[in-house]
Amino acid sequence: MSPRSSTHADPELASALRIAVMRLARRLRAERVQTDLTLTQLSALACLERHGPLTPGELAAHEKVQPPSMTRVATVLAARGLVDRVPHPSDGRQVLLSVTAAARALLVEDRRRREAWLVEHLAALSADERAALLAAAPILDRLAGA
């Protein structure tokens, strides 16, 4: 590589990286667990698990949907025993949503399936290639958090 390639390569790196990341994400998304939950519902569950109990309003804000939409999602999830709704301890207007044990199991299974595909295909790479991905992963994650 030429010395100036580090500045020079940025647009090309961006292009190559964007395409590769989007393609791989699409492939991984396709491996979702076979359940009749929608992506919206799965995403809401994952958000609740990640952040702990939230009010419907907070969850709607996290998931970038309007409160009435989240009401509907929460109703479905509650009916299937995947979320609990408990009254807020100090404010009678509010409700707290939290994931049930069944939901945790479902999320674990969802992740396991997606990773199973990836583990299988990582095994086909060389040790050097895996090392390259291992080095890249935290940088990708940092980019995503920016």
Added chain:
Amino acid sequence: MSPRSSTHADPELASALRIAVMRLARRLRAERVQTDLTLTQLSALACLERHGPLTPGELAAHEKVQPPSMTRVATVLAARGLVDRVPHPSDGRQVLLSVTAAARALLVEDRRRREAWLVEHLAALSADERAALLAAAPILDRLAGA
């Protein structure tokens, strides 16, 4: 790293990589061009551009939707001057859909915006970090194509 890490690390690498790729993809997706086209419509256009002229049935199969759904998408895109519908040369039942120049310009702009964000944030990385991503990109792409 220990000598056995290359086998040992696979589940952990898979987990770290999956999370990073999905997060970054979500972030990149959020940078979509401000147009009132839906993701379905944009995706159909991109598919047509990538593969060249296709019949509605072929396009529906590529995009994993049913033919009537694609009819609807194609109708909207045709009304906006983003796709052309021409009769199939040899089979009168079929139609060929293709992107117009306006659609190509729109897709170029869409990609440019997504890359703009990435270029900006890549510039904040060190040269070593960019080199690590440059090495990883083709491997990620190969994984996605598997």
Added chain:
DNA sequence: TATTGTTATACTCTATAACTATA
């Protein structure tokens, strides 16, 4: 008769507006 595409119709998801209950 089989196939391609479209039209008819229904269901899901999400949104805005109106309503209820609590602060």
Added chain:
DNA sequence: TATAGTTATAGAGTATAACAATA
């Protein structure tokens, strides 16, 4: 009066079933 949540209603998007045209 302001706020949290829900209910009422409407607009996309996609699906299945039925139809029209061509092979």
